[in-house]
Amino acid sequence: MGSRSIIEPFRIKSVEPIRMTTREQRERCLEQAGYNPFLLHADDVLIDLLTDSGTGAMSAEQWASIMRGDESYAGSRSYYRLAEVIKDIFGFQYVLPTHQGRAAERILFSSMCKPGDVVPNNTHFDTTRANVEHVGARAVDLPIAEGRLPAILHPFKGNMDAGALIALIAEAGADRVPLVMLTVTNNSGGGQPVSMANVREVSAICRRHRIPLYIDACRFAENCWFIREREEGYAGKSPREIAQELFSHADGCTMSAKKDGLVNIGGFLAGNDEALARQESRLLILTEGFPTYGGLAGRDLEAMATGLEEVLHEDYLQYRIASTAYLGRHLSEAGVPIVLPPGGHAIYVDAAAMLPHIPARMFPGQALAAELYLEGGIRAIEIGSVMFGSTNAETGEETLASMELVRLAIPRRVYTQSHIDYVCEVMTDVFAKREQIAGLRIVWQAPPLRHFTARFQPA
Numbered sequence: 442m443g444s445r446s447i448i449e450p451f452r453i454k455s456v457e458p459i460r461m462t463t464r465e466q467r468e469r470c471l472e473q474a475g476y477n478p479f480l481l482h483a484d485d486v487l488i489d490l491l492t493d494s495g496t497g498a499m500s501a502e503q504w505a506s507i508m509r510g511d512e513s514y515a516g517s518r519s520y521y522r523l524a525e526v527i528k529d530i531f532g533f534q535y536v537l538p539t540h541q542g543r544a545a546e547r548i549l550f551s552s553m554c555k556p557g558d559v560v561p562n563n564t565h566f567d568t569t570r571a572n573v574e575h576v577g578a579r580a581v582d583l584p585i586a587e588g589r590l591p592a593i594l595h596p597f598k599g600n601m602d603a604g605a606l607i608a609l610i611a612e613a614g615a616d617r618v619p620l621v622m623l624t625v626t627n628n629s630g631g632g633q634p635v636s637m638a639n640v641r642e643v644s645a646i647c648r649r650h651r652i653p654l655y656i657d658a659c660r661f662a663e664n665c666w667f668i669r670e671r672e673e674g675y676a677g678k679s680p681r682e683i684a685q686e687l688f689s690h691a692d693g694c695t696m697s698a699k700k701d702g703l704v705n706i707g708g709f710l711a712g713n714d715e716a717l718a719r720q721e722s723r724l725l726i727l728t729e730g731f732p733t734y735g736g737l738a739g740r741d742l743e744a745m746a747t748g749l750e751e752v753l754h755e756d757y758l759q760y761r762i763a764s765t766a767y768l769g770r771h772l773s774e775a776g777v778p779i780v781l782p783p784g785g786h787a788i789y790v791d792a793a794a795m796l797p798h799i800p801a802r803m804f805p806g807q808a809l810a811a812e813l814y815l816e817g818g819i820r821a822i823e824i825g826s827v828m829f830g831s832t833n834a835e836t837g838e839e840t841l842a843s844m845e846l847v848r849l850a851i852p853r854r855v856y857t858q859s860h861i862d863y864v865c866e867v868m869t870d871v872f873a874k875r876e877q878i879a880g881l882r883i884v885w886q887a888p889p890l891r892h893f894t895a896r897f898q899p900a
């Protein structure tokens with residue numbers, strides 16, 4: 442049994458066609474999109490690895506939940522069910538539903554931060570950083586050194602550098618650090634997990650300074666699976682038990698349920714501080730909705746509750762992590778440089794290493810993403826200097842990111858192994874002609890979060 446394939450632990454009940462295009466068609470589409478995959482029409486994409494967010498397939502049980510949703514404006518049964526599920530897995534008493542993760546972030550940072558504050562994170566995701574900066578606070582990334590080195594193997598590359606956290610708190614003063622965040626798994630750092638030991642250590646530092654610890658919980662179940670596989674003492678524990686322990690070290694969390702909530706829309710903000718929750722509810726009412734629906738339909742709350750239960754199933758997590766590792770292993774064997782070891786939700790190709798002839802200011806990641814589309818209709822995104830860099834408006838000089846990556850994010854329960862084999866074949870062909878790939882230059886951009894709308898031309 443041990444040597445047999447880890448198969449998709451589901452069969453398919455409903456299908457959706459995807460469309461093949463010719464290279465000429467794709468050339469036209471890419472040019473119209475300003476060489477930015479975000480600006481492509483999804484119908485012109487064959488395999489869409491742009492994101493694992495909100496792109497998953499719901500189970501039959503979740504569709505049944507949709508029918509059970511209670512659409513009452515106030516006091517919906519679906520809200521109470523969701524709040525119970527969240528209390529059990531995450532252990533937080535106060536649950537505010539939001540339409541997605543960034544709404545939870547905005548409410549949290551608006552409630553907790555003021556201008557001049559500092560928010561440390563292992564690595565902020567782009568919207569998280571933007572929401573911290575929007576309230577005038579400074580977002581500081583504190584990954585361990587290994588987290589910035591794509592080729593170095595480490596079981597928990599998502600860990601926060603605890604020494605750097607202590608130094609930052611000392612330098613800024615604890616009263617200027619309203620909260621510390623840990624992102625599990627660390628998306629921008631390669632989908633890499635954070636160890637329980639690191640959560641414990643960071644939590645102890647926070648408690649010593651009376652600073653609340655929040656978890657950005659988007660991919661918590663995948664992180665818990667890695668803890669079970671790689672950290673001593675967890676092999677016999679269920680993913681749910683590991684999650685319960687992980688969140689017991691924190692004061693609250695933000696969640697984009699579009700990832701490990703297995704839904705197409707939804708999120709929440711949760712915590713144990715009653716006064717803070719009351720303040721957050723006021724903002725929630727202002728922009729999202731009444732606290733028992735928070736910008737979602739009752740059916741969305743119900744599907745989310747079911748998704749949070751399903752995502753912790755062992756056969757699901759085993760398949761999920763194995764299928765990402767499968768893509769990583771095949772790309773590595775083909776010589777493609779990737780962030781090692783493979784992360785939970787995505788494989789990150791090291792575009793700087795693959796295209797050393799393209800300087801970072803000509804965006805090797807963006808160029809590689811464009812080429813993947815041209816070669817095989819695959820959509821991926823750059824996580825590098827387009828996403829995290831900026832152009833000085835006066836000098837035109839580029840501030841660059843520390844890594845130039847291309848993320849192949851795998852939607853949950855959507856693509857089969859033959860789709861993934863196709864991705865490997867296309868990437869192998871692109872790799873073979875890597876020396877012919879040219880860099881790009883930005884012809885139009887709108888900061889912040891310029892990567893969503895920027896337009897490019899071949900340099």
Ligand code: F0G
Binds near residue numbers: 542
């Ligand atoms: N935090 C992390 C770690 C994320 O990856 C995301 C979204 C968010 C917060 C924001 O959640 O989109 O529901 O508002 N990541 C998506 C991605 C968009 O493609 O990685 P949201």
